[in-house]
Amino acid sequence: MPVAVEKPPWALIDTVLLDLDGTLLDLAFDNYFWREVIPAAYATSNSLSLDAARARLLPRFRACEGTLEWYSIEYWSRELELDAVTLKRAVADRVGWLPGAQQFLRCVRAAGKRLVLLTNAHPKVLQIKDERTAVTSFLDAAFSSHSFGVPKENATFWEAIREIEPFDHDRTLFVDDSPPVLQAAREAGIRWVYGVRLPSTATTGWASEPRDHGPFPAVDSIAELTPEGPHAAGSPGSQRPEALGPLRPLPRE
Numbered sequence: 700m701p702v703a704v705e706k707p708p709w710a711l712i713d714t715v716l717l718d719l720d721g722t723l724l725d726l727a728f729d730n731y732f733w734r735e736v737i738p739a740a741y742a743t744s745n746s747l748s749l750d751a752a753r754a755r756l757l758p759r760f761r762a763c764e765g766t767l768e769w770y771s772i773e774y775w776s777r778e779l780e781l782d783a784v785t786l787k788r789a790v791a792d793r794v795g796w797l798p799g800a801q802q803f804l805r806c807v808r809a810a811g812k813r814l815v816l817l818t819n820a821h822p823k824v825l826q827i828k829d830e831r832t833a834v835t836s837f838l839d840a841a842f843s844s845h846s847f848g849v850p851k852e853n854a855t856f857w858e859a860i861r862e863i864e865p866f867d868h869d870r871t872l873f874v875d876d877s878p879p880v881l882q883a884a885r886e887a888g889i890r891w892v893y894g895v896r897l898p899s900t901a902t903t904g905w906a907s908e909p910r911d912h913g914p915f916p917a918v919d920s921i922a923e924l925t926p927e928g929p930h931a932a933g934s935p936g937s938q939r940p941e942a943l944g945p946l947r948p949l950p951r952e
C-alpha cells in the first residue's frame with residue numbers, strides 16, 4: 700500500500716512544471732481514443748474485425764512507447780493511413796479535467812508560483828484539448844516536446860527546456876503520471892518530483908489500477924498537492940505581480 704506523502708514545501712517552490720494528460724486532464728479520453736476509436740477506424744478502412752484490428756495495432760503501439768512517434772498524431776496518421784486529427788476532433792467532447800485539477804491550478808497561481816505545461820502531446824492535440832478546456836489560460840507558458848524533437852523521457856528535452864524556460868531546479872516542482880518521465884526529471888536535477896497514481900477516472904479494468912511510482916512520492920490526484928493557507932505564498936519577495944504577461948505562444952510544429 701502506498702504511504703501518505705507530505706505536500707511539497709510550497710514556501711520553497713517558485714516554479715511548477717506540469718504534465719497534461721493523466722495529470723491535469725483525464726487519461727480516460729486518450730485511452731478511449733487509442734483503444735476504441737483508432738482500432739474501429741482501422742478495422743473499417745482495412746476490412747478487418749475490431750479484434751483483428753486491435754491485434755495488429757497493439758504490437759505497433761508497444762514498439763513505439765516512450766518515443767516521440769508514440770506521441771505524434773501525425774506519425775500515426777501516416778502509419779495507419781487514417782486522419783487521426785479529424786477522428787480526435789470528432790470525439791473531443793469527451794476531453795475533460797481530472798477532479799480537482801482546476802482548483803489546484805487556481806490555488807498555485809494565487810500563491811504566486813510560475814505555472815508551466817510540459818507535455819508530450821502533439822501541438823495539434825494540445826490545441827484540440829485547449830479548445831475544450833482552456834487549460835493554457837491557467838498557465839504562464841506551455842511547451843510541447845514535439846518542438847524539441849525529443850520526448851520528456853529524454854535528457855536532451857530537459858537541457859532544451861532550460862534554455863528557454865529558466866528555472867531554479869532546487870525551487871521547482873514537477874508532477875507527471877509517467878514513471879520514466881519522473882525519472883528523467885529527477886536525473887535532470889528537479890528537486891521536487893511527484894507521481895500521479897490515478898491518471899484516469901476509469902472505475903473498472905486495467906485503467907483503474909493505481910500506477911506504481913516506485914521511489915517517487917506519489918498522490919492519487921494532483922488535488923492532494925493543492926497549496927493551502929498563507930504559508931503557500933512564500934516570502935513576499937517571491938510573489939509575482941498580479942498582472943500576468945501574455946502567454947508564450949504554443950509552439951508550432
Ligand SMILES: [Mg+2]
Nearest residue numbers: 718720721876
Ligand atoms: Mg501524462
